[in-house]
Amino acid sequence: MIRLQAVSKSYGTHQAVTNLDLTVDEGELCCLIGPSGCGKSTALKMINRMVEPTSGVITIGGRNVREMVPEQLRRGIGYVIQSIGLFPHMTVRDNILVVPRLLNWEDGKAAARAAELLDLFELSPAQFGGKYPGELSGGQAQRVGVARALAADPKILLMDEPFGALDPINREHLQNQFMAIQRELRKTIVFVTHDIDEAVRLGSKVALLRQGQLVQYTTPEQLLSSPADNFVKKFVGLDRALKRLSRLSTQDFLRPAAAVTLSISPEELRRQFRLLEESQCARYLWVIDENRRLLGWIDATDGGSGVTLKEGLVEVDPAEMTVKENYSLKHALSMFVQQGVVCLPVVDDQRALCGEIRLADVLQS
């Protein structure tokens, strides 16, 4: 648990952080957000004493950080910065092992840890372990940066706009990957960002700062639904409802889907159509192959006219018409609008059908 009590930092006459009180509970991902120059980075850096506060107390797990040796304090805290800061003269593996080596881990344990972390971030240890940072793409380098911060398995992670320098596609990919890892590891994380979408997506708590002062500290849902004042309202933007959707995933609205295979008999197909009509809530039957891979759909209103499955089948392009389980709902909504449909099939990575989501459900939320 990280606790900042009445922490202030001034540079000369400039107040970077004023009287900041903030508690980050264990396993929480707290996003510090605000316009540039609001003191969020300074607040972060005071936790591992990269910056010393002018006044106030910072404790980690009840211990005052002021009473710890800075180097030892920092070795117990993962640290990721926007510019990554990989050491260009060390291989990826050596970069990851900087902190374990500072902590005098034995070689075997350290090597195993490096391989484990590279695997975790989907970088093959054999292929990437021996590379130098200059040979990596931006996304790969930042993954190594995060892996390096996790190397000695610290309880706490400090991240200063870690995904800020990446292009949108890479950023979203890394955010998803990072969230999946965080769900498993449950680190206590302080995450600085200026991107409200990122804060709302990743944070379990969001702390909004303005001119060094805490304006609102709450869950992303609360921040979006009841902003404390006009500043917050403006900062989170007019599309607050849409932003809330980005916190939800298609999984939250997953319904079982009625599906038939190509080999179904005409009688059975008619029976399925009847069932569908009786339930009155869906118009489509999804068509799948033996491995549950989605082929297309058939319109139930055609059922009465006695068309065969082959004639009525509308094939779908999986890239345009399907969503995956872990997609954000915002993404799914955009696909509803784009495709002009009220129902979308949800597939997994192998294109196997796992269910469907309906526009009506989303709109009710």
Added chain:
Amino acid sequence: MQLMRNLSTQIVLLAVTAPVFILLASWGEIWELLLSPVLPDLQQYIYPRFGLWQLIWQHVVMVFISSTLSVLVGVGLGMLATRGFGRDFLPALNGLVSIGQTFPPVAVLALAVPVLGFGAGPTIAALFLYGLLPIVRNTIGGLESVGPEVREAATGMGMSEMQTLWRVEMPLSFPVIMAGVKTSVIINIGTATIGATIGAGGLGAPIVTGLASDNTAYILQGSIIAALFAIIVDTLLEMVERLFASRR
């Protein structure tokens, strides 16, 4: 194999210069053989007071001692000036280094004599001071060129100031520092010949005597051997640099 390829130019250069150097230094008569058709009027073709290997040895000792001191002190000063506490000295040191570099070596030598007397001692002192400058400058330049994000990452991960210096900053600035060392040593090999004017011996001795007695053969002997020596040392240092920087 990769290493051999990286060093191929240096290996070829050494394969050519080293045998020529050894041949010219060991076989005195070759000078007479080569020079008598061009310079038929000379009575003596070979510098008589010391053998060439002896002169080379005197030269090597002067250059080795002065350059080693220059590297130790120069790199040390560069490190100090880029630390938090030494930063105040940085502008002063930079200024001093620039001014020092504009001093001609002969002037340094001339100024050293009244203080240190004649012989190898003052020559070594002058060479040390003169060789200090490129090393200090490149050490500062190299250390300053290490990106702030790299330094921040090192500190943020819990490296102490010393660990950051030795594990991160020094390896990263090694090529730049090495370039300074090379410049310094090569300048010193050339400048050391001037030491002969104040009785320090070395490869400058035949040059000085040759100038005084109008014996072109002596001058050629001293200067050609000194030049070959400089090329060989430069190549060796280049190889050292590449050995350490062959990765990346």
